[in-house]
Amino acid sequence: MSVLTYPEAVGVGLLQGVTELFPVSSLGHSILIPALLGGHWKQDLDVSAEDSLYLNELVGLHLATALALVAYFWRDWVRVIRGLSTSITQRRIQTVDQRLAWLIISACIPVAVAGVALDKVFRTTLGRPIPTAVFLALNGIVLFVTERLRRGGTGRRRAGATVAPGEEHLSAEEQSDLRITRMTFRQAIAIGAA
16 A cells, blocks of 8 residues: 655646646546656556555545636536526426536436446556556547537538527527537536546
């Protein structure tokens, strides 16, 4: 059972801080970078090692990041919580905030179930550098292909593609809110997957 040294803790904290807000896996990089550095970094920062405390430290870093994001976006969270409470009391999902609240909840459920059901597999098998590198590469391919499809394969957004079919009746503000909702939903999925 090993505990992080101060340089390791600072390095992992910086890695978490830099990678968490981008569409890359901060957890995946927290597994790969120590393996690439080797030496005591590889030994101390091995999630799959027996009695390793590193996973607990990574969970703590993710919790701290989540709390920082909640504090920074507190106004948005107030809107989401208000949307959830009005959706429950009114028994409907009508506004953008109500939809966003339920989308966040629905995005977290499969991740939570997978985390509980596959904890041992994640820790022992997928917590090793080779499977992590494979999944990061697959994630990069999915992100690249998705972005190409979203932009119509040309690298630029197609003319008239800013309004999705069936949303022409919405005002410009409602269309903007809907785009933000979709973007936030993607971010919620990414954060859950990280």
